[in-house]
Amino acid sequence: MTDLPAGSDLPQERRVVTAIPGPVSQELMARKQAAVADGVGTVMPVFARRAGGGVLEDVDGNSFIDFGSGIAVTSVGNSAEAVVRRATAQLQAFTHTCVMVTPYEPYVEVCERLAELTPGDHAKKSALFNSGAEAVENAVKIARTHTKRQAVVVFDHGYHGRTNLTMALTSKSMPYKHGFGPFAPEVYRVPVAYPYRWLTGPENCAEEAAAQAIDQISKQVGAANVAAIIIEPVLGEGGFIEPAKGFLPRIAEFAKENGIVFVADEIQSGFCRTGQWFACEDEGIVPDLITTAKGIAGGLPLAAVTGRAEIMDSAHSGGLGGTYGGNPVACAAALGSIETMLELDLPSRAKQIEEVMKPRLQKLAQQHGVIGDVRGRGAMLAIELVKPGTKDPNPEATAALAKSCHQQGLLVLTTGTYGNVMRFLPPLVIGEDLLNEGLDILESALTAL
Known part of the structure; x- marks a missing residue:
């Protein structure tokens, strides 16, 4: 490993000169x-x-x-040259028009890059937002529109955000949910293959956890009622849990067999973090929809839902968006971040x-x-x-x-x-x-x- 450019003149050294905090x-x-x-x-x-x-x-x-990267955000560094260069140029051109009023090329270019980089060679489209929670919430909207179903299945130890719907999707009460209910309905939680804590041992984890999850979905929800199954390929806030090998492919297969939209939440694990562009590539999984944020734009607020074109196009015109979603400066930063990821x-x-x-x-x-x-x-x-x-x-x-x-x-x-x-x-x-x-x-x- 050779040292790489810091993106600034900041000395790359540890230095403690006062008590902490100073x-x-x-x-x-x-x-x-x-x-x-x-x-x-x-x-x-x-x-x-x-x-x-x-x-x-x-x-x-x-x-x-x-050792934190702003919670997996500044993967290319906090001041990567390409991010600063592109974002500065966009700042000087204009900061906002609202893409729903007058669109701009950086938004389109980010969506084109997402289609190229995310798993699968099928036709893909994207919609851009501000945060990971917004991306997950919109993935649910898209899946419900596409399937004409309502139920959403998530997993133990999962984290998906702090909005009302994504709090419902999130497992951990304190600090994310405590005192903030009631939460959105039609959300169902099933076991995840957590090897270290699986009662019968890690060797049985994938098969048994998948069987339990599928049984609960089939009996308690009904597969025909499920719009989406959402899972982090590496569970972040739940403790960096890697589901036992074989678990994710079996869940994805079950979703495909039953017309359920399989959503990979790659907000923390995506954009090179796990040694691949996206963590779901480790077991060859091609999700129907993939949500991204954090590492996408080198520290500027940007998020995306990317997926199969026919699913993404299910929502009616005007049904997706937001005033700041896909802000031009954030899009420029994302293009600089992706440029850095490829170059290095x-x-x-x-x-x-x-x-x-x-x-x-x-x-x-x-x-x-x-x-x-x-x-x-x-x-x-x-x-x-x-x-x-x-x-x-x-x-x-x-x-x-x-x-x-x-x-x-x-x-x-x-x-x-x-x-x-x-x-x-x-x-x-x-x-x-x-x-x-x-x-x-x-x-x-x-x-x-």
């Missing part, structure tokens, strides 16, 4: 608490000043190794990151009983923390470990239905030296824990 961040946090709603939480209480490559610099001059071959880069990180994480698991499982693909990796000698979730240790990493200059994120998973999402342009230094910090924090 005095300027503390002042800004006091202002935040006075002006910003408490519901907008903060993972690490420092305020960013600059970011690029594999680091994030705060207002106190501390420089953190970035970022799927291969993600695989190289896995080759560096995963063996070290597995070695740490052998040395520390608090790590129950190491999993993930590409630059979408995780460790699940448990009480040593058991599989009991250990969220307390997870929170303590994250705090220790933060204090030492490593930005990490936690996740998981039980709050006991630490996830690693470094920018795909991070240097190998920073990767290893970040893992050294993690090792030190584990030893102290």
